[in-house]
Amino acid sequence: MKGNEALAEAAIQAGCRHFFGYPITPQTELAAYMSKRMPKIGGTYLQAESEIAAINMVLGAASAGVRAMTSSSSPGISLKGEGISYIAGSDLPALIINVQRGGPGLGGIQPSQADYWQATKALGHGDFQILVFAPSTVQEMVDLVSDAFDLADTYRMPAMILADGMLGQMMEPVEIRSNEHKKPIEKPWATTGHQNKRVHNVVNSLYLQPKDLERLVRERFARYEVIKQKEQRAEEYLTEDADLVLVAYGASSRVARSAVNKAREQGFKVGLVRPITLWPFPTDVLQKNAKTAKGFLCVEMSMGQMVDDVRLAVNGAVPVDFYGRTGGMIPSPAEILTKMKEILGGAQ
Amino acid sequence: MAIVFDRPHALTEVPFHYCPGCTHGIVHRLVAEVLDELGVEGRTVGVAPVGCAVMNYDYFSCDMVEAPHGRAPAVATGLKRALPENVIFTYQGDGDLAAIGTAETVHAATRGENITVIFINNAIYGMTGGQMAPTSLPGQVTQTTPYGRDVNTAGYPVRVCELLSTLDGVALAQRVAVDCVKNVVTAKKAIKKAFQNQIDGKGFSIVEVLSTCPTNWGLTPAEAMQWLRDNMMPYYPLGVYKDSVKGARIRGEE
Amino acid sequence: MAKSKDLNMLLAGFGGQGVLFAGKVIAYGGLMDNKEISWLPSYGPEMRGGTANCSICISDEPIGSPLVLTPNVFVAMNLPSFDRFINDVEPGGIVVVDSTLINKKVERTDVQAFYIPASRLAEENGLKGGANIILIGKLFRECGFCSREALDKAIEKCVPVHKAHLMGNNKKALEIGMSYEG
Numbered sequence: 001m002k003g004n005e006a007l008a009e010a011a012i013q014a015g016c017r018h019f020f021g022y023p024i025t026p027q028t029e030l031a032a033y034m035s036k037r038m039p040k041i042g043g044t045y046l047q048a049e050s051e052i053a054a055i056n057m058v059l060g061a062a063s064a065g066v067r068a069m070t071s072s073s074s075p076g077i078s079l080k081g082e083g084i085s086y087i088a089g090s091d092l093p094a095l096i097i098n099v100q101r102g103g104p105g106l107g108g109i110q111p112s113q114a115d116y117w118q119a120t121k122a123l124g125h126g127d128f129q130i131l132v133f134a135p136s137t138v139q140e141m142v143d144l145v146s147d148a149f150d151l152a153d154t155y156r157m158p159a160m161i162l163a164d165g166m167l168g169q170m171m172e173p174v175e176i177r178s179n180e181h182k183k184p185i186e187k188p189w190a191t192t193g194h195q196n197k198r199v200h201n202v203v204n205s206l207y208l209q210p211k212d213l214e215r216l217v218r219e220r221f222a223r224y225e226v227i228k229q230k231e232q233r234a235e236e237y238l239t240e241d242a243d244l245v246l247v248a249y250g251a252s253s254r255v256a257r258s259a260v261n262k263a264r265e266q267g268f269k270v271g272l273v274r275p276i277t278l279w280p281f282p283t284d285v286l287q288k289n290a291k292t293a294k295g296f297l298c299v300e301m302s303m304g305q306m307v308d309d310v311r312l313a314v315n316g317a318v319p320v321d322f323y324g325r326t327g328g329m330i331p332s333p334a335e336i337l338t339k340m341k342e343i344l345g346g347a348q
Numbered sequence: 349m350a351i352v353f354d355r356p357h358a359l360t361e362v363p364f365h366y367c368p369g370c371t372h373g374i375v376h377r378l379v380a381e382v383l384d385e386l387g388v389e390g391r392t393v394g395v396a397p398v399g400c401a402v403m404n405y406d407y408f409s410c411d412m413v414e415a416p417h418g419r420a421p422a423v424a425t426g427l428k429r430a431l432p433e434n435v436i437f438t439y440q441g442d443g444d445l446a447a448i449g450t451a452e453t454v455h456a457a458t459r460g461e462n463i464t465v466i467f468i469n470n471a472i473y474g475m476t477g478g479q480m481a482p483t484s485l486p487g488q489v490t491q492t493t494p495y496g497r498d499v500n501t502a503g504y505p506v507r508v509c510e511l512l513s514t515l516d517g518v519a520l521a522q523r524v525a526v527d528c529v530k531n532v533v534t535a536k537k538a539i540k541k542a543f544q545n546q547i548d549g550k551g552f553s554i555v556e557v558l559s560t561c562p563t564n565w566g567l568t569p570a571e572a573m574q575w576l577r578d579n580m581m582p583y584y585p586l587g588v589y590k591d592s593v594k595g596a597r598i599r600g601e602e
Numbered sequence: 603m604a605k606s607k608d609l610n611m612l613l614a615g616f617g618g619q620g621v622l623f624a625g626k627v628i629a630y631g632g633l634m635d636n637k638e639i640s641w642l643p644s645y646g647p648e649m650r651g652g653t654a655n656c657s658i659c660i661s662d663e664p665i666g667s668p669l670v671l672t673p674n675v676f677v678a679m680n681l682p683s684f685d686r687f688i689n690d691v692e693p694g695g696i697v698v699v700d701s702t703l704i705n706k707k708v709e710r711t712d713v714q715a716f717y718i719p720a721s722r723l724a725e726e727n728g729l730k731g732g733a734n735i736i737l738i739g740k741l742f743r744e745c746g747f748c749s750r751e752a753l754d755k756a757i758e759k760c761v762p763v764h765k766a767h768l769m770g771n772n773k774k775a776l777e778i779g780m781s782y783e784g
Contacts, residue, residue: 063393063423063427064427083419192393193410206402258666
């Protein structure tokens with residue numbers, strides 16, 4: 001199954017019946033899959049007039065308490081930024097998928113990881129965070145879609161799957177399990193009509209009194225602290241005795257893993273930390289590795305964005321280097337190997 | 349003693365914040381009366397705009413969602429698709445509906461989205477302090493057209509009902525005013541029809557209400573009503589622009 | 603089962619030649635043998651007539667990078683692709699060439715090259731558009747990227763239901779490729 005299609009089916013299996021999209025390469029198969037499946041299961045597939053409309057349809061459906069999602073690629077995600085800010089400010093759960101491509105502007109359509117800053121720090125205006133998951137295989141995309149919906153509901157906030165053109169377009173074997181047996185999380189706040197049984201619910205992000213808005217934002221940030229403590233996820237690969245620890249997520253982590261294997265064959269003690277959650281960023285595992293490793297090498301398909309968070313986590317304990325390709329270029333294991341050797345000084 | 353005039357149930361007890369002479373209050377009341385008369389408040393979800401009516405989620409007793417600027421029809425679409433049995437309406441001003449939200453308006457209409465849209469056209473941006481609206485009249489002086497709206501540089505006003513009446517998905521497009529008792533009665537009938545259409549699954553229904561903004565027009569409430577009659581009504585004639593089930597989408601029927 | 607060599611394969615040709623489909627059949631072949639596999643297409647604005655290629659990895663271990671930059675198996679389906687990728691092939695690798703469309707020999711001596719006039723054979727046997735499958739047959743003969751049983755299952759899996767009538771043709775094309783010596 002193609003990554004994009006696997007994402008779509010996983011969302012359906014997670015109980016999502018409301019998809020609102022707008023065509024853009026390289027996520028198109030996801031929407032096409034939804035347009036085929038949704039009508040057959042009584043769900044909604046709606047091709048909106050724009051990414052802006054699509055994310056606001058998600059806002060509306062999420063207000064009604066259903067699992068709603070949209071998907072797009074980098075330029076489209078910029079347009080969704082407004083709606084995502086409102087969704088976060090209204091404490092609504094929703095799933096947004098970004099199958100990243102090269103930027104800025106129209107950029108290109110080849111795989112990229114240049115939206116890390118946008119996803120983790122600046123998706124819209126205001127003080128807020130969203131959950132950001134970074135799968136590296138088609139199977140993991142499937143598993144994370146389900147988790148993203150669950151955590152979004154639990155913490156009442158938007159969640160994003162930050163994939164890229166490579167993961168979206170590739171095929172790998174995948175097992176999709178239904179999660180629909182899970183007990184849905186109660187949403188007493190949903191605007192479903194009060195049926196004359198309760199006072200009216202209001203989904204809103206406007207607070208004209210600064211003290212009210214500050215209190216609300218502080219409450220939200222208290223929730224973020226809980227998430228930072230409980231939801232950090234990362235995979236460690238051969239880090240135990242590693243002198244140099246690579247840090248990479250998504251597509252670039254696969255290349256990094258190949259590079260680590262090659263380096264190990266040549267006797268270099270290197271390992272890999274692969275962040276699975278980008279927000280919350282897996283600071284703990286990096287801090288642990290900073291005690292044993294002599295240095296880090298962050299590998300990204302960008303000019304270096306996640307490396308900022310790696311440096312913050314490592315906090316000067318050991319040097320943090322960076323290697324990246326951008327614009328749709330994918331680094332090769334050989335390039336990374338060369339960079340590793342340069343850092344390690346060729347010493348075995 | 350018999351009560352002959354009371355607050356509609358669909359309005360909360362929160363006092364309106366609107367300026368003296370503003371017609372939002374009348375239109376809020378008409379919407380609330382219609383919700384009461386149709387007995388649908390309990391299954392209604394309203395969508396508030398950005399503009400003067402942004403806080404109408406405090407005034408309507410039904411469930412409410414506050415939308416980003418211009419996006420109310422998209423938010424309403426999401427709600428309606430998730431809650432097809434509920435009654436979903438938007439309440440939007442001219443900047444919201446006919447400038448920043450034009451695409452959302454036109455496409456919700458052409459999809460025949462089974463929702464009700466209440467459109468307040470007062471030819472100005474009220475909340476931000478009186479800037480030119482897409483519906484400001486040629487020559488109209490506003491904060492951002494200090495020499496009068498020059499159609500050579502600022503273009504012409506948008507006639508929303510006329511525009512939407514060309515779309516197959518629209519069940520009702522009607523322009524009304526609330527400047528006198530007779531017109532208020534007509535306006536209420538139109539609003540009721542716009543909701544009844546939704547209940548009957550007839551598709552997108554919009555009622556455009558010509559409204560006043562005495563504060564930003566720099567007029568007294570009475571002068572503002574007269575200005576509306578003298579200037580807006582000729583440019584935006586009252587009437588039914590579309591009333592048809594043709595092209596409307598009834599859920600579950602082919 | 604003994605650990606087999608990782609296969610990092612690149613198939614390249616024109617859009618419309620069935621490059622991606624051929625890649626899918628190979629990937630499914632690996633899958634049917636319970637291997638780890640990945641299939642990654644190039645994608646671009648052109649749907650037909652432009653260049654198309656895809657990377658397939660088959661391994662006993664989880665696949666690292668699914669993007670094949672230095673293939674150890676290269677199937678060239680047109681001249682521009684041949685020219686573009688021939689020097690990227692790993693020493694010791696296998697190259698399969700559609701000699702109907704590529705009027706060139708592999709100059710490198712450190713790779714094993716096989717030539718098959720797949721397009722002509724397809725034409726002669728009334729298998730329009732079947733050159734891609736003939737090439738797979740040839741590739742199977744030379745490097746056995748999966749078991750025979752798995753390959754048959756893969757073909758059945760990849761031919762969509764609405765094209766089931768083409769199943770016979772696909773199997774015939776496979777046989778032609780497999781029995782071609784050269």
